[in-house]
Amino acid sequence: SDWPHIDERFIEGRRRHVLEEFHKIIDLDKKCATILVVGAGFIGVEWVTELQYFFPKLKLTIIDFLARCLGPLPDSAAHYCQEYMEGVKIKEFYSTKYDPKSQDFWAKIELPEGATETYVCIGVKASNYFMPAEVLSDKGPGGGGWIHFNKHLQVVKKPTVDGGAVWGSGCVYAVGDCNLGCIGEPPNFEMPPIPKISYPGEEQAFHACKNVMKMDAAKKKGRQPKLMNTWWPWGAGMFATSLGPHDACFVLAANDKKGSGYM
DSSP, X not given: OOOTTOOTTSHHHHHHHHHHHHHHHHHHHHTTOEEEEEOXXXXXXXXXXXXXXXXXXXXXXXXXXXXSSSTTSOHHHHHHHHHHHHHTTOEEEOSOOOOTTOHHHHXXXXXXXXXXXXXXXXXXXXXXXXXXXXGBOSSSGGGOOOBOBOTTXXXXXXXXXXXXXXXXXXXXXXXXXXXXXXXXXXXXXXXXXXXXXXXXXXXXXXXXXXXXXXXXXXXHHTSOOOOOOOOSOGGGGOEEEEOSTTOEEEEBSOOSSTTOSBO
């Protein structure tokens, strides 16, 4: 962790972290500091627009490796967010790789002296260290480490271990962003990758709870449970991106195809 003095497994640790960051940003705002946000996905866009609204003295820049912000979302959403950021004087640079050791990089984004503070808002990282290696993926976002699961959302072993057999007698479920997010291999997925956002996690939790209830009822009657299959959740196509406290864009009905959905 970049903040080893804080234990974020507990609410108090997270409160301390938020408070520390708040006071740090207040000091940066007083100095009219230069801030670089790396990654113009919805997290980066939300962060840079919140900073602009609440700390207006900051000089803000956001970059992304892709050709525009909000990579997989429809063009209408990207254009709306870019117009907002342009309107509040946030500098944007796209098709730009983050290379902090290169002076050419800093010159390209018009920060020849570098940034006072940089926030990296790209990628995801698995935190499933508490699970055995036999159920964790070797591949996937951030280099792997995601929990394998079946269509009932039960934890299973990786395909190379016992043919991907159910783990923990089928009594352990993995929902939301801790699981691999897909079933099968590209391009022939049994269930295509699901975004690691809150809405599908809620739907998957509901499916898992239904199956837990089915297992309990079947056990009391001494029979095998008939578990329901999960599916690519409707909520996986909903993306709410705030633009400060008074504006936002909302995308719904997106699917696993890039650029799908409606703002």
